[in-house]
Amino acid sequence: MKILGLTGSIGMGKSTVAAMLRDMGVPVFDADAAVHELQGPRGALVPSIEAAFPGTTGPDGVDRARLGAAVFADKAALERLERIVHPAVAAMRGDFLRDNAGAPLVVFDIPLLYEKGGDKGLDAVAVVSAPAEQQRERVLARPGMTAEKFDRILALQVPDAQKRARADHVIDTGVSLEGTREQVAGIVRALTRAD
Numbered sequence: 001m002k003i004l005g006l007t008g009s010i011g012m013g014k015s016t017v018a019a020m021l022r023d024m025g026v027p028v029f030d031a032d033a034a035v036h037e038l039q040g041p042r043g044a045l046v047p048s049i050e051a052a053f054p055g056t057t058g059p060d061g062v063d064r065a066r067l068g069a070a071v072f073a074d075k076a077a078l079e080r081l082e083r084i085v086h087p088a089v090a091a092m093r094g095d096f097l098r099d100n101a102g103a104p105l106v107v108f109d110i111p112l113l114y115e116k117g118g119d120k121g122l123d124a125v126a127v128v129s130a131p132a133e134q135q136r137e138r139v140l141a142r143p144g145m146t147a148e149k150f151d152r153i154l155a156l157q158v159p160d161a162q163k164r165a166r167a168d169h170v171i172d173t174g175v176s177l178e179g180t181r182e183q184v185a186g187i188v189r190a191l192t193r194a195d
Helices: 014-023 031-039 046-052 064-071 075-099 132-140 147-156 160-166 177-192
Strands: 002-007 028-030 105-109 124-129 169-172
Touching: 002 014, 002 177, 014 028, 014 105, 014 124, 014 177, 028 031, 028 075, 031 075, 031 105, 046 075, 064 075, 075 105, 105 177, 124 160, 132 147, 169 177
Parallel strands: 002 105, 002 124, 028 105, 124 169
Antiparallel strands: none
16 A cells, blocks of 8 residues: 655645545545544544633534634644644544555545654655645635735745655646646556556
8 A cells, every 4th residue: 555645735726636536536534624523513532622721612512713712822732732633633544544454545635744744654745736826816715714814824834835845746736627637647547556
């Protein structure tokens, strides 16, 4: 089995590429979806997060705005949260690998792959990228997004140029969907062909 890490900055089209991979029959582990499950209604981590950050959860699970306000300006608090979340996500990733042990290729969809050192133990990394103007347009079209919020998010992410330089594969989503799909299919073929 080969493991491909999939990453990309906000608004680059990573979710679209992950959907294409699934359509091609490649199992994809979505780290963000795992976190949402763990922190959602009756999520396994809700009691631990409430104990560590009182008032940040409710009947719908973690209140992301309240938790964000409690941790993102406080490095020690963010590290405390990560010590709660990361082992649980790693356990879910282990289950995913066991469930897909016969697959020739699996994908770990990890938005902050380089930021959090998630590139260890992967066979290759693919970065999803698009021109900066296109990225900005996509992100600012999202409900509730502002230019200031977008700039704050970008400041927390490894710059796109650095991600592209470190990656084994770059998927350009600044082209047509069919053009992107062809790039994705080429990477799948390259990683699954017999050596």
